[in-house]
Amino acid sequence: MRKPLLFLFLIMFFQGYSQKITISGYITEKGSKELLPGVNIYHAASGSGTATNSYGFYSLTLPSSDSVELSFSFIGYTTQVKRMSGKTGLELDIELYPEGVELEEFVLNAEQTRKVSEETRMSTVDIPIEQIKQIPALLGEKDVLKVIQLMPGVQKGSEGSSGLYVRGGGPDQNLIILDDATVYNASHLFGFFSLFNGDALKSVELTKGGFPARYGGRLSSVLEMQMKDGNKEKLTGEAGIGIISSRLTLEGPIKKNKSSFLVSGRRTYIDALIYPFLPDDEKFGYFFYDFNAKANFILDKKNKLYVSGYFGKDKFYYRSKYRDNTEDVFLKWGNATATTRWNHQFNQKVFANTSLIFSDYKFVIGYDFKDASENYSLRYSSGIRDFSLKSDIDFFPNPSHHIKTGIITTYHTFTPSAMVVKSSFADENQKSIKAIYAWESAVYAEDDWKITSRLKANVGFRLSHFINKNKNYFNPEPRVSARYMIKDDMSVKASYAVMNQYIHLLTNTGIGLPTDLWVPTTDKVKPQHSQQLALGLSKDFSDKGLTMAIEGYYKWSENIIGYKEGASFLLIEADEDSEEVKWEDNVTPGKATSYGAEFLLQRKFGKLTGWIGYTLSWTWLQFDSLNFGKKFHARYDRRHDISVVGIYKIKENITLSATWVFGTGNAITLPLAGYNAATNVPSSNGSSYNGMLYSNYVSDYGEKNSFRMAPYHRFDIAVQFHKKKKRVERTFELGVYNSYNRKNPFYYYAGYDEVTGEAELRQVSLFPIIPSVSWTYKF
């Protein structure tokens, strides 16, 4: 056993002892000095390449030669080719030009550009922010998560929902990260809009399988977003006006080329519009807002500091006044995150980042009553608050290895149920706040290893730890993904990942209400655990700008939790005075199995861009305490899921975009009949044929999730008119959501025909055809 290990070690490190040079540096956007993550750097002569990390840093070690030619390419930017002496290493910072010109004006050379087939990673989706802004959206509100939903393997929950269901996993199984900070509830307006403002974002990447070891803590996916750093050269901005909200983003230098800031805000105004039409004694409304801010400072050549934050809130309220009585009911929820990051470059081959992270999510239900004799106030809240410390190191020892290692620890504070009651009657005052404290930590190492010219692997290991009270969990999480080049433009890929999740979301509405509760792993509730195996084939059609990926996956999970039959979040409230945390008694552990195949044909260049995605999938659940132990389909088990996205530049100043989606209907539990399920009470009366018989009128549902809703499909279209002047750019957009007015089901209920009075199943649909108009101004 020792000999092969020694051999591997020798291969890894003696590869580096021939004559090598190292070229490293940062890649930024020309005109703003915005650091660009994910830029491909390619050395065609040796076939070596790398990509910039999250902070725009790259390092590439090459055999020394008379001259070296490197290409730097990134979607949305003009590819640059640099030729330099190959005798000595150097630090080379590059500025890439945004596409100020037509895409086809520069030729993407297959020799110069890294291909999807060459990448080790699989099951990964990255979508340029500019493309997100061109895809039609509900009410013109551009939404990162809804664009992600259009990719194969990712499904939405229900009509309009921004929740993500990745490869059969639930919405709680997605790790959503904004500048290193976990975002616990990514929804505005009960899930219809996500809280990520595209104007403030620099990059969006979704990993749905083959997870590198640096990611952990969730079973199904990692959605990593980075906020823009802010323009270091000049003050710029972007303002947008839509039907339901407006937004404004400003960015500019604090000290030119040394430091910069970005602020971005958005607010809806439905409440303000309807306010004048409501009676004076009864007011209700809804609004949300969010605010992003970031500042970054180049301390010196080797040190950078970033401070960023997000703050957002939703509020639904109802106020009434009758004589001396006033009544105020509200439901509000919001996230707040803050991140401080310090980049340090030790040398040309070692880059480190250390982050201090804060994240908070809270929802509050409030009720205030006031009259001449009484003041009564009730606040019921639930939330989670994290403080994290994280340190990551990128090490580029030689051309064959890119090693990442790091450590993270998080202090969680859960308050699944907190109640404060204040009353003018002193004996009614109550305070019941039961917080649960837990530590979650992990250490990891991974190596992106070029084993041969055709075989490359990302091999990693993560050790995760969770402690709640005195209960410790340690879990090893091996990760591996590999690709083998069959041809120059075609590869087969495979991955295997073990994941553990120590926090759980209690949800039974399935529509992403803020009332869903985050709870920790305890001695009774075990960590969720999954293993995922994926196999894939990738092919580049470089001459046409097309990439194709086919993937199959099999994922099995244990200890996923669900509410017991009859349980809901309202029951959690009923236990406010108990000594124990009673939510544990309302949940039951189960297993999930998901498998399927995904197909993606994507075009990122040219006049016509977009993709065709298709997913064929199955998701089964099995809980000993649900459905009498028999396995059943998950609510979001979707046999077929199709999305077609097209963006066509008709002219320099006109862009036409359209999407069509189709999905098999959700599997739901539908009441079919009612009946009296009379029960018996044992009694001493021996002459009765039974004890006492009690009538119980119940619903007959058949088996759990045995009924399929009607299929979901929709066609959206939008046209954007761009007008560019010397310093400003205006975009006017007309859009139509659900253009053929498909009445997609949101939920069903047993009702009656209004004319005949006959009993029937009725369907409620949310969004008919909805036109929208929006206007954006960039300066």
Added chain:
Amino acid sequence: MKNKINSCIVVSFLLFSCDKEAKVKLPETENEPVVIGFLTPEKTKTGINLWWTDPLYSDNTLDGGMISNATVSLSDGTSSVNLPYDAVDEYYWVDTSVFVVSPGNTYTVTVILPDGKQATASTLIPVNYVSTLTLFQQDLTYSDSSATFWNVQASGDIEWTDIPSEANYYALAYYTLLKAPFTGDTIEQFHFQTLLNDAGRDGLPIRNSFTTSYSYNQGNYTPIGTRVVVATVNRDYYEYHRTAELGIYSDPFAEPVLIYSNVTGGVGALCGYRQKVFDIFY
């Protein structure tokens, strides 16, 4: 307050929504027979209740009505008996002097409906039952709200030893024992029923706490003790009662409860149990 919050959420959806008949293929929604029976050797009658379900998406005169014209038979595997319909009490029954329910036997009820369709269910009568019960304490609190109107609250812990090496399910019913003022006869006033199982405590002591409260006028029936009926029930009984009691909960956000059934060709359950009555006098 909860209703207002729920209403706010629902109203906000309705603001956008449109409502129409669902154009989807519905499952069969014919009336099905509901077959319910609780068999025990400790009773002198053995009976079966029979009525129709009420399908939600069709109108039918049968909905929810009693089934009085079916043929109902009960078999223990070697002999069988027809249960005649009792039009007064509206159920099918037979005296145990005609057909005995014995511990350890499996009984099958067969229902033949007027249209020839058939529903069947089988259940096993438990052999063992709880024969001894330990009372740890019974605390009594008397209070008076007037010179003649009294209230007594009784609370305590009872314990018995679980029957080892088998999965056991229990149903405990608590009553207040009342004594008639002139005749001295006793009657029972029901309070609540508790379902328990022995998961994780096979063969070990099982303890259960109770609190009962009874208000009475002096000179009328007087509370004299607590009656506990400890039933050793089979899994059919336990699962049917657990789910049926959960199924009537009306929280709109609650997970749907699937009602347990061991009936083929219908819904409901045929259940078996043994029981013993314990009186704990004040």
